[in-house]
Amino acid sequence: MDVTGKTAFITGGASGIGLAIAKSFAAKGANVMLADINAEALEEAAASLSAAVAAVGTVLCDVGSEADVRAAADATIARFGKVHIVVNNAGVGIGGRAGQTPIEDWKWIVDINVMGVVYGVEVFTPLIKSHGEGGYFVNTASMAGHVANPAMAPYHATKFAVVGYSEALKDDLARSNIGVSVLCPAWVRTSIYKSHLNSPTEKASAFGEEGFSVMKDVVESGIAPELVGDWTVECVEADRFYIFTHPSMAQYIDMRHEQIRADYAACAADARLADEPESLPIPSEI
Numbered sequence: 305m306d307v308t309g310k311t312a313f314i315t316g317g318a319s320g321i322g323l324a325i326a327k328s329f330a331a332k333g334a335n336v337m338l339a340d341i342n343a344e345a346l347e348e349a350a351a352s353l354s355a356a357v358a359a360v361g362t363v364l365c366d367v368g369s370e371a372d373v374r375a376a377a378d379a380t381i382a383r384f385g386k387v388h389i390v391v392n393n394a395g396v397g398i399g400g401r402a403g404q405t406p407i408e409d410w411k412w413i414v415d416i417n418v419m420g421v422v423y424g425v426e427v428f429t430p431l432i433k434s435h436g437e438g439g440y441f442v443n444t445a446s447m448a449g450h451v452a453n454p455a456m457a458p459y460h461a462t463k464f465a466v467v468g469y470s471e472a473l474k475d476d477l478a479r480s481n482i483g484v485s486v487l488c489p490a491w492v493r494t495s496i497y498k499s500h501l502n503s504p505t506e507k508a509s510a511f512g513e514e515g516f517s518v519m520k521d522v523v524e525s526g527i528a529p530e531l532v533g534d535w536t537v538e539c540v541e542a543d544r545f546y547i548f549t550h551p552s553m554a555q556y557i558d559m560r561h562e563q564i565r566a567d568y569a570a571c572a573a574d575a576r577l578a579d580e581p582e583s584l585p586i587p588s589e590i
């Protein structure tokens with residue numbers, strides 16, 4: 305996709321990875337609309353972008369609210385006329401072991417990390433289709449959407465959902481000339497380690513104080529968001545579906561697949577489970 309002259313709507317655009325992606329799109333000549341819950345950070349972000357590009361807009365938007373996302377889409381159309389690229393990036397993190405995570409915190413993270421992406425896709429797909437110029441969705445998942453760690457169950461549940469949802473969207477939207485990528489970074493130097501403080505219980509969930517400082521240290525040891533921003537835009541231009549940013553993490557994906565293969569082999573070796581391959585529908589034809 306040639307992003308020059310296109311309009312990109314970016315959630316969680318006031319800081320971290322979202323702002324870095326916005327800067328990279330702007331550097332390639334795209335208009336950018338930043339959507340975020342943090343009004344002060346939005347203003348600062350817009351000021352930092354205005355130096356590089358004139359066409360920047362902002363809108364207050366909680367992606368966990370369908371009404372907010374619809375209003376943000378209206379504001380973007382009012383400002384730029386059309387939207388081509390939607391980056392469903394806003395996200396939060398909480399840790400949580402089984403039986404220890406308050407249900408209101410579970411609902412909070414699902415509303416933002418999963419429903420926020422769903423609202424972005426449902427609201428913007430008809431708008432992108434309506435102008436006929438094609439478009440693109442980037443959904444921010446994580447390496448946490450590919451491999452799981454026992455202390456982070458709520459985060460993994462939402463990020464695996466974003467990976468699976470994006471895989472389903474890819475072939476669906478290709479028919480309408482709309483590309484899809486799923487961004488899957490490991491640690492990136494942002495403020496994500498503080499995001500649980502906005503959760504209903506305002507606690508570090510299962511992390512506790514000690515866990516909080518460990519999270520802070522690992523996040524701060526991560527790669528620069530600017531690198532993720534540049535690489536993301538390059539992957540959109542190349543229409544690359546999985547946007548990975550940490551080559552060394554591939555070993556964990558391999559380990560997961562080995563586990564799947566081993567358990568699949570057990571199923572395949574059991575005569576009672578033998579099936580007729582030709583009788584199974586091909587998923588893309590259903």
Ligand SMILES: NC(=O)c1ccc[n+]([C@@H]2O[C@H](COP(=O)([O-])OP(=O)(O)OC[C@H]3O[C@@H](n4cnc5c(N)ncnc54)[C@H](O)[C@@H]3O)[C@@H](O)[C@H]2O)c1
Nearest residue numbers: 316319320321340341366367394395446491492494495496
């Ligand atoms: N930083 C990492 O190590 C890392 C790794 C993998 C994936 N991610 C993902 O990257 C995305 C961006 O996170 P980040 O690391 O830049 O964190 P960040 O906290 O620096 O930025 C997130 C931004 O989203 C905004 N936001 C939070 N809740 C929102 C809501 N309900 N509606 C709209 N905006 C909201 C925040 O105000 C903030 O500006 C998230 O989806 C996160 O899960 C981050």
